[in-house]
Amino acid sequence: MPNTLLISSDQLQTLIDGLRTQGYETMGPRLERGTIVYGPITSGSDLPAGFRDEQEGGHYRLVPSDPSGLEAESFFRYVVGPYSWKRLLFPPRQRLWRARRSDGGFALEPAETRPHPYAFIGVRACELAALAVQDRVFSQGDFADSGYRSQREQTFLIAVNCTRAGGTCFCASMHTGPRARGGFDLCLTELLDESGHRFLVEVGSEPGRKLMEQVSYRRARPDEIEQGRQAVEDAVGSMGRQMRSDAGDILRRNQEHPRWVDVANRCLSCANCTMVCPTCFCSTVEDVTSLDGAESERRRQWDSCFNLEFSYVHGGPVRREAAARYRQWITHKLTYWHEQFGTSGCTGCGRCITWCPVGIDITAEVAAIRDSERAVLEGEV
């Protein structure tokens, strides 16, 4: 089988059917409450065809494409929404185990595992990067989160290259996208022109190759491959933001800086940025006991470093000030993450910018601190 194949858009259904026959629960982008979310899809018609998104700081809107244009048929011209695949592998709420009174004490029962492995359809390059980041957190250290790892090992990934950048994306400067460079089973590039609606397919793994055996494909011609490359280049060209490559060092040397108070005056401490971020992994636990006291379960749910109780120790929280909490968030992403996991904690997906109610922009905050340093050097302040 050649490495790059071409399929017509109706073959997407064959891919989904093939995965379902193999026992996968197929998950992909769906239109819900005016946004793109990831949920169960069983047919190509579940995909939100003919939409693109408008994204800016604090702004998100899905708009239908011009019905007479080629884009009206497209499946993947929007980029990422408020959901990320993290919700499925590291659920917002989850039971870790349950204890039942017995033996003059208690006995533990593990949480039940899901019956089916997932197949994710439509994973963007920045999201593959985010999965790799969470892999390091949950399954590549001294301890492994057994739930995450068993799910993740069996997840089938169909990536999609972005052919258009969203308004808040900056993956190119984070070197995570818009082209998927690996970590997928199959990778699609959507081609839309007068010759029709087709997909280039790159095969990234043996299970990916096996699945393609069920699909009618032909070898992609060099001009088609070039057309796909150009489409992804268009996304690079239309990316409006970038993160400085020395962001980590800038923050490290400016842990005391007036900008933290400035941003804290705008920040609502609402924790939206951490909830939408595909790499944030913080959680808290709660023990919930049945009314009769016979059983008690340990529940884990997403938490955020923006919550005051997050850093509580006897006597009070360590990070009392909103300024300290914002500083923790951005410095963890861009500086500490490198020390902890050998990679950036930010993939450049832009979600935290879009979904911040007041439009605080991670790239702009770094740039502002850098500019203040430059101003000092040049004697302007």
Add this chain to the structure above:
Amino acid sequence: MQTIPHTLSWGHDIPDPMRPARFRVESVQHELTGVFTVGLKPLDETQTFEFAPGQFNMLYQFGVGEVPISVSGDPARPTTLLHTIRAVGSVTNALQRVSPGTMLGVRGPFGTSWPVAAAEGSDLVILAGGIGLAPLRPLIYQVLANRSRFGAVCIFYGARTPDEILYRDELEQWRGRFDLTVEVTVDRAGSDWLGRVGVVTKLLASKGFSPPDTLACLCGPEIMMRYAVLALHDQGVGDQQIYVSLERNMKCAVGFCGHCQFGGAFVCKDGPVFRFDTIAERFDTREI
């Protein structure tokens, strides 16, 4: 490429680090008002529990919750696990009500330990404040069991009042030994207290150790450790010779929950014991 291989064998066993093992309370020893030591044995009595001095466990009380508590017993006796606990809130208050036979959950041991091997051949300063003596007691036991391997050994301990001196009998006993310097001070006391009054960091001036060849291990309130570091600097003990044990909120102890972050470190796995030079800068950053 795919970093984790596909294995379509569903539900295979990956050990779950969030799942406690079951232990039973063997003994409860009253130490001070609100402070007690719990002895635990695994349900499977043949099992032993190896740990290094300075490490901690997550203790689970059925239906209440789980908290990080340092091991305070002797590492050479891994059959009974000792924890000295101060009741301050919901879980520790519930732990105060256990009695022999109560079942508790235990996860651990977690974290880094005191630098016992590195301290061999050197003088050792062990400085504790309040309940901070608990995580240092395993170190003291280990050093005493191998006393000839160390140079001078000084134990400096500070409590708020004479009634709050932890392990008082043992401190007396250690003070009776010729091969240990043991100094105890309290912040305030009535006229019946004939010992020292003042902050524990003052004890460092009393010497008894040779600063260039000393390792210092500190545990207590952060403010106390801050002053102790300065006092050690005054004596000529450098950051690389100082170890501190830190406390942060912990929900997992294995690097998953993010709560214990202290700059680029996770206190649960990169700590709780840190060599001071590795954290000196952030130790001075407010609310980090």
